[in-house]
Amino acid sequence: MAEFDFDVLVIGSGPGGYVAAIRAAQLGLRTACAESRETLGGTCLNVGCIPSKALLHASELFEEAHNGTLAKFGVVTKGLSLDLGAMHGEKDVAVKGLTDGIAFLFKKNKIEWLKGHGKFTGPNTVAVGGKSVTAKNIIIATGSSVTPLPGVEIDQKVVVDSTGALALPKVPEHMVVIGGGVIGLELGSVWRRLGAKVTVVEFLDQILPGFDGEVRKESAKLFKKQGFDIKTSTKVTGVTVKGKKATVTVEPAAGGAAETIEADSVLVSIGRRPNTDGLGLDAIGLQANNRGQIEVGHDFQTSVKGVYAIGDVTPGPMLAHKAEDEGIAAAEFIAGMTGIVNHDVIPSVVYTHPEIAGVGLTEEQAKEKGAIKTGKFPMMANSRAKTIRDTDGFVKVIADAETDRVLGVWMVSSVAGTMIAQAAQAMEFGATSEDIAYTCHAHPTHSEAFKEAAMAVQGKPIHI
Numbered sequence: 001m002a003e004f005d006f007d008v009l010v011i012g013s014g015p016g017g018y019v020a021a022i023r024a025a026q027l028g029l030r031t032a033c034a035e036s037r038e039t040l041g042g043t044c045l046n047v048g049c050i051p052s053k054a055l056l057h058a059s060e061l062f063e064e065a066h067n068g069t070l071a072k073f074g075v076v077t078k079g080l081s082l083d084l085g086a087m088h089g090e091k092d093v094a095v096k097g098l099t100d101g102i103a104f105l106f107k108k109n110k111i112e113w114l115k116g117h118g119k120f121t122g123p124n125t126v127a128v129g130g131k132s133v134t135a136k137n138i139i140i141a142t143g144s145s146v147t148p149l150p151g152v153e154i155d156q157k158v159v160v161d162s163t164g165a166l167a168l169p170k171v172p173e174h175m176v177v178i179g180g181g182v183i184g185l186e187l188g189s190v191w192r193r194l195g196a197k198v199t200v201v202e203f204l205d206q207i208l209p210g211f212d213g214e215v216r217k218e219s220a221k222l223f224k225k226q227g228f229d230i231k232t233s234t235k236v237t238g239v240t241v242k243g244k245k246a247t248v249t250v251e252p253a254a255g256g257a258a259e260t261i262e263a264d265s266v267l268v269s270i271g272r273r274p275n276t277d278g279l280g281l282d283a284i285g286l287q288a289n290n291r292g293q294i295e296v297g298h299d300f301q302t303s304v305k306g307v308y309a310i311g312d313v314t315p316g317p318m319l320a321h322k323a324e325d326e327g328i329a330a331a332e333f334i335a336g337m338t339g340i341v342n343h344d345v346i347p348s349v350v351y352t353h354p355e356i357a358g359v360g361l362t363e364e365q366a367k368e369k370g371a372i373k374t375g376k377f378p379m380m381a382n383s384r385a386k387t388i389r390d391t392d393g394f395v396k397v398i399a400d401a402e403t404d405r406v407l408g409v410w411m412v413s414s415v416a417g418t419m420i421a422q423a424a425q426a427m428e429f430g431a432t433s434e435d436i437a438y439t440c441h442a443h444p445t446h447s448e449a450f451k452e453a454a455m456a457v458q459g460k461p462i463h464i
């Protein structure tokens with residue numbers, strides 16, 4: 001009889017956990033995955049990436065019909081109205097299709113789905129669903145949850161987190177978004193497009209921390225043009241709810257006179273924190289760092305032998321594709337192979353309109369490391385963007401001044417989320433800006449703006 005019930009037990013079935021489980025099973029390891037949620041897929045599939053993108057798509061269609069963009073192209077709609085129930089319905093279909101899809105993949109790969117909350121009770125032993133399960137290797141993939149704002153109670157009716165904001169039963173008149181990060185801008189965009197006035201309150205002096213400075217400035221300008229009211233360098237000191245209305249008290253981040261904002265919906269989106277509570281880390285002598293994250297080595301193994309951690313519960317960007325790649329790598333290390341994740345080349349995308357994307361170093365970070373050269377190309381000069389009358393934004397390529405190797409690429413453009421993959425691949429292959437400039441790009445495509453930005457690094461763009 002085998003010494004352990006499983007070769008690999010994954011705790012959590014988000015993009016990190018389910019992908020790790022599938023790769024482990026593909027590599028011939030007896031694999032189980034514990035999940036406390038009713039469905040597989042974690043935050044991303046259930047209440048994150050997937051439902052938010054469904055609503056972003058649907059609300060964009062509504063806005064295009066409503067604000068005359070479709071009519072401008074000769075698509076005339078009459079008697080336009082919003083069926084929010086149907087919109088939520090389509091979102092639910094997308095979520096169900098994808099979460100059921102993971103259950104199918106688990107069956108196909110003979111992965112045992114253990115329903116319930118997993119908790120370490122000793123080395124190689126986890127209690128889940130009233131049973132004690134042993135595994136030679138355990139991967140912690142428990143993800144993250146919303147960071148609460150002290151003194152602000154989330155009731156999921158008037159004061160919501162991202163999960164509540166994905167399911168509002170009616171369009172708010174005035175939504176106050178606390179935190180001008182990715183969630184605030186994506187979900188703020190959804191409700192603004194459907195008719196809400198949206199005020200974003202951001203503690204820092206600019207929105208979108210972590211993004212390239214020029215991209216942050218351009219994005220703020222475009223969001224304001226779309227009707228967002230953005231209050232930077234401002235902090236929320238309290239929210240009081242009376243019936244269906246909220247009063248949000250704000251004051252300058254540096255201190256000063258307070259003012260109040262009335263709203264019928266408040267979205268708290270000030271970041272997410274790793275899930276380690278109730279995981280029984282004490283039982284195996286593992287401690288989270290002072291940011292609540294589980295530290296790992298190059299092989300995703302924690303300080304406890306045989307215990308690995310991946311995804312949002314570990315340091316680094318909280319992104320689904322980072323979690324997935326770490327899941328594959330951790331499983332490969334467990335199987336005795338060398339897993340590979342290049343943490344220097346992880347793209348980041350905000351799925352607003354236009355999309356905002358970047359990979360590698362920001363211009364500010366690159367300058368700190370040494371001499372650089374940059375090339376920038378405005379979408380205004382891109383023929384495809386001009387043809388479809390969607391010319392907001394630019395592409396910027398940052399290269400090492402001496403070697404010309406690309407250090408970072410940043411863009412604001414309607415299809416930036418798709419274009420950024422090309423930049424990531426070029427960087428993964430160690431491309432110079434010249435390599436990109438001499439690569440033939442199809443015409444007319446948005447991607448030509450990437451080629452021209454690379455040509456601009458050489459000082460020789462054609463169309464500007």
Ligand code: FAD
Pocket residue numbers: 011012013014015016017034035036037041042043044045047048049050052116117118119141142143144162163183275278279310311312313318319320321323351
């Ligand atoms: P998670 O997806 O959080 O999964 C962890 C799972 O573990 C959960 O299902 C949880 O129930 C389970 N779990 C936790 N503890 C236990 C336990 N003790 N026992 C059993 N199960 C447990 N990222 C992108 O890259 N692109 C996007 O467009 C994007 N959009 C987002 C939109 C929103 C609104 C939100 C909130 C997030 C979004 N993200 C996006 C971030 C993305 O969802 C996360 O980075 C990703 O889900 C992390 O994957 P994970 O596997 O580490 O954890």
Ligand code: NAI
Pocket residue numbers: 149178179180181182183184186201202203204207208209234235236269270271272317318319348349350351
């Ligand atoms: P975030 O870290 O992106 O943004 C939080 C914002 O809140 C920051 O700008 C911060 O300065 C501000 N803030 C913090 N405390 C504040 C306070 N008290 N008052 C006012 N502002 C305050 O976090 P967010 O938007 O909650 O997203 C969480 C995670 O989910 C992110 O790490 C992101 O990577 C991930 N995500 C990714 C998406 C994507 O890839 N498209 C979409 C949505 C989420």
